[in-house]
Amino acid sequence: MPRALVSFTSLYAATLLMLLGSGLLSTYLALRLSANEVADIWIGSLMAANYLGLVIGGKLGHKLIARVGHVRAYVACGGLVTAAVLLHGLIDNLGAWFVLRLLVGLCMMCQYMVIESWLNEQADSQQRGMVFSGYMAAVYLGLVLGQLALGLESGLGIEVLLWVAICFALALVPVAVTRRMHPAPLVPAPLEPLFFVKRIPQSLITVAVSGLVTGAFYGLGPVYASAAGLDTAQVGQFMGVCILAGLVAQWPLGKLSDRIDRARLIRYNALLLLLACVPLLLIKEPGFLLLLLMAFAIGLLQFTLYPLAVALANDHVEAERRVSLTAMLLVTFALGACVGPLLVGGLMAFFGNNTLYGFSLVCAALLALLIRPQAVTGEHQVAEAPLQHQGMPPLIGSSPLVAALDPRVDEAVVQEQMVDQQPPAS
Template sequence: MHRIWKSFRALYFATLLMLIGSGLLSTYLGLRLAADKVDGLWVGALMAANYFGLVIGGKLGHRLIARVGHIRAYVACAGVVTAAVLGHGLTSLLPAWLVMRMLVGLGMMCQYMVIESWLTEQADASQRGQVFAGYMVASYLGLVMGQLVLVLHPGLGPELLMLVAMCFALCLVPVAVTRKIHPAPLHPAPLEPRFFIKRVPQSMTTVLVSGLVIGSFYGLAPLYATSQGMPTNQVGLFMGSCILAGLLVQWPLGWLSDRHDRAVLIRSTAALLALAALPLAIMPQAPLEVLFPVGFLVCLLQFSLYPLAVAFSNDHIEADRRVSLTAMLLITFGVGASVGPLLTGALMKLLGPNMLYAFVCFCAAVLVLRVRPDAVTGLHRVDEAPLHHVPTPDNMTSSPLVAALDPRVDEKSIHDQMQSGDAQPSGDASTTETGERPQAK
């Protein structure tokens, strides 16, 4: 692991700086609007705009990198993101903030794609899992450190925006001075949405619900914590502990995922999530001794849904389609994360801040009803399934290229998928993850 860290330390450090800035910016904007007595609908809209930018950035990033190259694309997007961050301090017009938040998401997605394509090309096939783990640790550590900045500096002045801009400016340095060979040009993998909706419907539903929940959490948890009477430094601790839960759960989750039925795990996790979030959903005001442990437990569970869905879907998709599958899952996640903050923000405005966790309970209950382990017949289960579980970061910290770091994906299939962006779907798409054929109309 030391040799891997030494080989990729520049890219890991760039990722760390990016996520410190991104994590701090998300929480800062929520707290700033809460201090200005802006309702939760606008706070949710800002997070929705960020995820919308991430989704469209996944498409535009390929074109930009193909046109100007990896380093130029990274530098250009870092410049746009830095300017957009500073723009929040120049105006208080919320529609302008929406545009700038979308630009931050779009630019960061392109930056993710540059870093991940570099990691993919430079990592040996035998090391991809360890390289991926290092990237995930750098990502989550950056998000946690971004929250801890608020503990050390609880003020909500423009100096925090300057610190965010400084992180995005400094993340240019390790990429700009790297001596590593430039990656090959990128080619987008085909999405084939109809095929995946029919083949892995329960996984797609789980990913969509995960996006609804996690998007709402990142956008509105700071507002919820403020409504509970927490000062800024305690909000930073609350957010940091919740995000840390997402990192800590990955390794025990992987152990369980490789040994037990993944459909059962998804349904059980959803049921436990509904129960865990229920106390905060029914309590308008929660004491700190309840809020911190329950919030930590809720995040342990909600950050487990996406990795389980990724592993479950990979068990039912052939190797040559797994790059496309990951791109489709991340887009589905992004759509959910764009809609979730808007719905939750409206509910919080109408019925109170505890609606954040009521929404989590509702989403978890939908999964309990929708995911049916007994319906999985294994008709399309791949020969080597169950595939080894890989801890997967959420869409805050990854791009569609993250599939290429997955050791379950064959290197030849990565190359074939990236070269066949206009490939047509093949095979029988009339069957589903459950092994059931749709009824004839």
């Protein structure tokens, strides 16, 4: 294994354990509420609360890290997440669960920020691409294993929550005992929303649609699979196959994205996603094998919308604004991911569980109509465009600081925008 990856093993292990616990928790809560015949809109609201917590955590995390330092902030947030997970088993109240999910999202965003700033600051500039790839692999692998772990328990009892809590507790150990030098305190990157709306409207539209579809999938995908006749273990396999497809798609997508006009590729992606959703919209209870095959095809397309939008945006934004760009894209995605599960949850109550893929179909159709390659004039295209395509984590495990790991972003600019070398005394 390359030395660059070995030296960050502890941080990768912490990331994998966090995402394993997070993926398992999201699917478990959706299945448990569905088994208790809770309305789909309330199930969707839990995923919306999680993404809302991620947005809030992106703001509050900087202040907490600046006040107590990286390790203390990470351990404190990890303790809160572990407690929140266990409280799901002690409190059987939907309103309380909403607050707990928001708290989990908020604290996990702070943990992502700690890990990503550590990786960025201590990775050599020549190794940032490899370090970034290792981080992305840990995120995807953790999410996939979290779904497959559902098969370890036959029911939906509190035992699953105990396993989730164990994952989050163990994720504290690698960071708490690390002997690495602590990164410098962070300052937030400015969003500059008006600038980006004018400069990269098609990228923002793609990111928003990606958020709508992905948020709905994570929040209500388990409900759809359960209604299609799958048992708990099979639901985990269904979710895992979808997420695994997103990882598999990253390398060939990068090759295509570096050779084909990216706006045109987004439109092709949207049209293929539309077609892939048709069978699952029309067939009420597809067989398990067909469901897995279609889920894999949809995952290939669904999880590649965001990285395509990122690549297109980076081609038209100057290097000194790319950290702010990543913050803007993540906020746009998270807001879409808050709305998606709420919309789909409400629609599923009236039109049935197949509405999940009907919604994805409509989103894909709108994206195909709104993305106009001819509107990309190249007026603001940067000199080095097209930049090399870089695979991105699936947005349930990243913060605005993920830009710092992207080899396309100049390291000096990252340090200037994200790190305050002379923090004020508290």
